[in-house]
Structure formats: structure tokens, C-alpha cells
Amino acid sequence: MSIIDPWTERLSEYLDGELAHDERIALEAHLDGCAACRAVLDELHAVVATARRLPDLPPSRDLWPEVAERTRGVLPFSPRTRRLAPSWARLAAAAALFAAVGGGVTWFAMSRGPGASEVPVASADVPGSATPRNVSDRPRGTDAAVAELEQVLRRGESRLDTATVRIVTENLARIDSAIAQAQRALAADPGNAYVSRHLADTERRKIELLRTAARIVQSQS
């Protein structure tokens, strides 16, 4: 076989199962009589098999500290939202800050399933003497505070730019999602102190976000 054997150029497609039926039949007929092409096919097979066995190549060091340093103070918003006016940026920063952490840790605890009261990565944050709380243990007035602030926000919504409203809405939705997850987790595992504490934290963050939004609404008056 010569390197210009036209079938040689089709062997990769054959190997990958990408030839049309008729072409595959024809190539297999050719392979029946061409030991050289069979040898090439075996070699290509070996190349692909070797490629699939290649191990991952981790970085030479932990890159996170540098990534964290370079992203500090930068919010993960799209170019559109980064053109916000100062008050919007302030609100976005507040929203990001208040939406952070609680939901994620709640998710982690939830992912361990019912009965998972130990969270190794954050065990230092969960004192052994922590008293389990149920959803019903929420601070009094939480719902009222949320309702009042949401009302303020609704009344003042027309004074805000649509981009601002979108930021608030999106971040409230994220916080609400985290709250709902935590509530579901607590329903399945009422004694999970860790989830309970983060539910309370997340609700507190929601109130703080609403307060920030309300202050901005008032400043636009």
C-alpha cells in the first residue's frame, strides 16, 4: 500500500463510525484484501486508545489564591450590567454580597441527604452544642419585615431603571430559591442544625438586600 491509497484517508472516519453505510461496506471489502491498510487501522486504533488513557495534568500549584486575588472586587456580571450607574452597581454589590454563601452551604448540606448533620468542610462553623432549629423557629417578624420591604420596593419600582429592577429581581429569586431549598432540606431532616442556621442567615440576607433596595428607592425620590 502506498501512502496515497485513497482508502487510507478514510480510515479515521471509519474508526469513528462516521462513514455512510455504503462507504463502510466498500472500505471493509478493501480491508479484507489489504494487509497494509489493516495495519494502519490497528495503529490508528492504538493512537486513539492511548489518547483516551492519557492522565489529567493538574496545575503545578494551587492557583486559587491568585484567581481569588484577581477577581476580588469584580462582580460576575455581564458587560451590560457593568455599565450600570453608581447606585445600580452599589445595589448589585449588595445583592451579590447578601446572596452569597448561605444558599451554597445549604445546598452542600442538602446534598448529603436526610440525616446528614455533619458537614466536614464547614465543621468549624457548626458548634457541637448548636441547638437544632426548625423552620418554625424563625425570628418573629421575618415575614412581616419582608412583606413591608417588598411593598416599599414595589411602590418605588417605577422610579428605578429597568436594569436595577432586574438586578433586584434576579437576586431575590436566587435568595428565594436558596431559602426554598433549605426549607425542603429541613422538612426532610428537621434536626439538621447546619441547614437551619443557614436558612436563618439566608433570610437575614434577603431582608438586608430588600433594605438596601428600599434605601435606593428612597434616594431616588
Added chain:
Amino acid sequence: MTARPWPGATTLHLPAERPNQRSDDETIEVTLAQSGDGHAFERLYRQHVTRVHTLVRRMVPDVDSDELTQDVFVRAWQKLGTFRNEAAFGTWLHRLAVNLMLERRAALGTRRKRYEADDAGLTHVAARRETPEDAMDMERAMARLPDGAREVFVLHDVQGYKHDEIAGMLGINVGTSKSQLHRARMALRGHLTR
């Protein structure tokens, strides 16, 4: 004549493990990170950094892969707001990494003729073998492939992307992707069998 399958024909077209496994857990992490949760982003980083670094190191072996991997995650953080859960986060991240690599290569002025015939480069790959270890051999041989052939080979045979996906990432057509893959495999075949 009765057609019969040859070894590998029915197994090797299966995709390799890919960073496209969408999970609810990851969706939540991404949502939290989009809201500014740095801890969620760190968890995403730790989950994906090895595969991103692996991709970077194999795609552009002539740059500092640690530094470029950092750049990928910084860019990912900056662009996180554009991620819409239409693809798996890992796939989005890899696409972003490929774009960054292509930008970097363009900035270095080394992207010219990536997909032009360069049999001299392929011969060079086939002519050197420095160790009997297959994996080490393969890494070194891949690093010597012409850029275009190496990029397609890494994305297809190592990462498990399909030709249409590769074409989209690299801005080439599917036929070019297929021909570059075959060139790369033929060159590496020569290397591994010497």
C-alpha cells in the same frame, strides 16, 4: 461479500469522558456564583481546574499553562453572567478556555497557517521518540504537532468533542476538523510505532 466490522470500528467513536455532565448540584453552584458567591465559584474552580489545566497544557504547550489557566478562571468569573444553563457549565468553561487560547495565540502571532498543510511538522513528530512510556511519548508528540492538527486531536480524541462542536469552537468547518484529525492521528501513529 459480507461486511464485517474491524477492531475498534464499533467502539472508538464513543466519546471520551467530557466536561458536559450537567447536574442540579452544579446548576445551584453556578447560580450562587452568578450572584457573587465567591465560595461557590471556588468550588466550581476546584471541580474543574484540573480538566481546564489539562486542556490548556495540551492545546497550547508553548505557554505557561498555570498562568493561562488562571486567566481562564478570571475570565469565567467576569463572564459568568452570560452563562445561561443552555450547556453544561464544564462545556461553557472549555469553550471559554479555547477562545482565550486562540486569542492568546493570535496575540503572540503564532496562529498563522494553523490549518494549512504542514507535512514537515508532521514528519518532525514522527521522527522523534524519547521514551518508551506511551503517555509521555504521546504528550511530547502532541506538543510537536502543527497547531491546527493538535487542537483538533486534543478536542476530539482526548476531550471527546464531536466534529461539529470542534468546528464551532475553532471557527473551522467540519471537513477541516476531520482532515486535521486524520493528519494528527497519522503523525502520531508513526511516532508511537517507531
